[in-house]
Amino acid sequence: MTGHNWTRASVNWFKYSSPQTFFPLAAKLVPWFGAAAALLCVAGLYIGFFVAPTDAQQGEAYRIIFIHVPAAWMSMFIYVVMAFWAGAGLVFNTRLSGMMASALAPSGALMTFIALWTGALWGKPTWGTWWVWDARLTSELILLFLYFGFMALQAAIDNPRRADKAGAVLALTGVVNIPIIYFSVQWWNTLHQGASVSLKSAPSMAATMFAGMIVMALGFWMYSIAAALLRVRCIILEREHRSDWVAQHMGTLK
Amino acid sequence: MNWASWNDFFAMGGYALYVWGSYGVTLGLMITEIVLLILRKRSILEHLGRIRGSTRGTR
Amino acid sequence: MLTALRCVIYRDLLLAMRRRADVLTALLFFVIVVSLFPLGVGPEANLLRTIAPGVIWVAALLASMLSLTRMFSADHADGTLEQMLLSAAPLGAIVIAKVIAHWLVSGLPLVLIAPILALQFDLNQSLLWVLTLSLLIGTPVLSLIGAIGAALTLGLRGGGILLSLLVLPLYVPVLIIGAGTVDIASAGLSAQAHFLVLGAFLVVAAVFAPWAVAAALRISAE
């Protein structure tokens, strides 16, 4: 009895750590998370547009906050979760964790791009310029480069195991650097205060505005999980197509 | 209810371009992401089906 | 362990001396890039003075990144990297030796030549020292972080471009604080705080980078 399978038997939640058992589970989860995302977003939009009052200074333009801030939160959150899965894949040598990290990267990049896009569209009516060198927007931009770096590295390596491990080292290095980047950009922004207008903290948050934002953030979270699960199923199929369980599944897959 | 009428709602206090610009793009990006994923899964299944079909004899 | 460290530094410096051309390319690139900016921006003195630290720092960053690809790729190609992975000395020490050698070959020359180039931008005397000191502390951090990128992209096609895509976002804090030291000094305030922050970056990078580079090398050599 080598030590190897003893650990697998005693910790049963490892049972889902193999791609084969996780694949059908992900299929069942996707519709639930998708439905939750839709419901939460509809509720959030309703609160955001029909309940939250018009803002005193910014008029209606501030309503972009209901997707700008959740997307920004999600972009940071997904990078940390991606680094966690990548790190777990490196430490426990489980293939599924690496796949989960690769599945999260595009969703994180999408959320970062949405945050930048909505930030620019919000900046134009409010400060007259499409791009404001505000600390948060600038760190979002750098975060977008980190995502692209991760995806480019994984795309450049053919061997999936090496791609996962190399991506893990980069993601862990990146996650250590995110706070450093944020604070140095924050510091840089205050140094050149005259040169740019900083995005003031969100307008005095009426309760309903805040509620709208939180609900939308939860909706975005559910959406990201659903998208990531969908993508991880594709990755599992791409990487495991040689193994036998994919063959048996061929008939049953819709 | 903040809006007197529907087109008042769509005018969004004169910021229609910006508000609907950001919401539209966000919704569009999300939908394209989901559609791309579904297409990707379908193409993998087809591809595997072809391989599976052709090699079933040799395995 | 120290003998191995000294041996690798000695070996790399010997190799660099035997192929002097490689050493000069990074230096010449730095000089040319810095000299291009006045042509693009115009000779107007106080404009040049304000952009000088940023230009010199970005050029130093790009020049040190240029020579990063050579840090491990030559050893990977002829099999010496495998012997380093199987050495009796811990891989982290060997990585530190390689980074020190890379810095001595491509980082230090930049620091030495930067004040001369800064004269092109009409930087006054005291600011020259601030700039040189900030580069002196900053370029090792660039080499350390760059080594992670070099190890990750070992043996990949299009390694150079990919390396810059991976490493440039990680260079941002060093660039901001490094160029910022000269700005603060030119405003008459003491730049002491910024040197401390740069020093902190150096310490953090010196502690974490070798582990990451060693892990990346083992992954790339498989």
Next chain:
Amino acid sequence: MLEAANLECVRGDRRLFSGLGFSLSGGELLRVAGANGSGKTSLLRIVCGLLSPAEGEVRWRGSSIRSLREEYWKEIVYLGHSNAVKDELTAAENLTVACTLAGMKVDRGLVLAALHRFGLAECAALPSKALSQGQRRRVSLARLILSENLPLWILDEPFTALDAAAVDYVRTLIAQHVARGAAVVFTTHQEAEIVGTMSTLDLDTWAN
């Protein structure tokens, strides 16, 4: 001394071998045989710790080499396909660097003596790019003379590019080393009956 249990190696999508195990104690010689691409080099790289196996583990004196790391590496010599010789360095410098990295104290005299025994005395000062492929192989093999006290040698195709005299010399070196009670694992395509107690591990039979 050296055991491998339940080793599995996957390259790309192909499983090279699985469930492979062997054990080697002092004074034994193991030849790994098999067709091209059967995974001989991968097996050797797994045994020396360069490559991590998909399944199974390698143990040295009872404990896994993944936990031993430098403890294990300071007791082995690994010579791969590539000669690990830098073109710009001279033969003597290459050898000195290789031995220092392996943790051995070597002075100029020892290095030159080793090179001399491999017939490289006159080109010890030449940069290696001036040497022929066979001479470069001898420079990397010269390290064996200086690592007589290392209990495990792992040699991948040591005889390639060598002339008859050099092949015989390397054979006697291996035989002497095994006689000293050390273990040697090697691969070769030339017929190589070196010493009585040589066992062979044929990867083609493990291909299941």
